[in-house]
Amino acid sequence: MKWFDDFFESKSRRVAQSSSRRSALITIGKLFVGTAAALPVLPFDRVGNSAHAAEGKKKVVEDDTSCDYWRYCALDGFLCTCCGGTISSCPPGTEISKVTWVGTCRNPADGKDYLISYNDCCGVASCGHCGCNRNERERPGYRLGVHNDINWCMANTSNSYNCTVAAIVGVGDARN
Structure with a gap:
């Protein structure tokens, strides 16, 4: 060798x-x-540009029991509208959480941005109907006020989660 x-x-x-x-x-x-x-050119995705073009043509969903409803852009949980409550009030036998997270959602009907307060309804076991997980503009877990993966019932007497409401708390300024 x-x-x-x-x-x-x-x-x-x-x-x-x-x-x-x-x-x-x-x-x-x-x-x-x-x-x-x-080497041949690798394939690439052209859908990205088409997706933005199709945004304006999106069908406006006015059904508040659908995850595609505009107010639910940052919601993670069960919809109270499917659990005996309304879009902004908890079902009977539950209480609204003392802490909340917020999101800014655009209403396609009027083109305005709205500040939405997402409150969990606490006190009764999970509803289990109409589960949604939309994370548009969600922030990492260290920004708790805009993070939706937390049990917000932790400050209530009963920390059992039931569903989530989406109440409008403000309208965005149209300064351009």
Whole structure:
């Protein structure tokens, strides 16, 4: 096996004496560029541009028992409208959470942005109907006031979660 080691040692020394590290990097770079030019172009997604074009053509959902209803843009939980309550009031036997998270949702009917307060209704076991998980403009967990993955019933006497309401608390300014 000594002949094998001697052969590669002599070849390596010859290459090291006749070239520099910079020229080796240039050669490797040329090899990569040449290979990339010979490869076919990878496919890419053109849907992104079409999705924005289709936004204006979206059908406006006015059903407050559907997850696609505009007020539910940052909601994560069960809809109180399917559990015996309304869009802004808890079902009988439950109480509204003392803490809340907020989201800003655009009403497609009038084009205005609304500040929505999402309150959990607490005190009775989970409703289990009309579960929604929409996370538009959700923030990471360290910004608790705009994070929807927390049991907000923790401040109430009973921390049992039932459903979530979406009450409008403000209208955005139309300053452009």
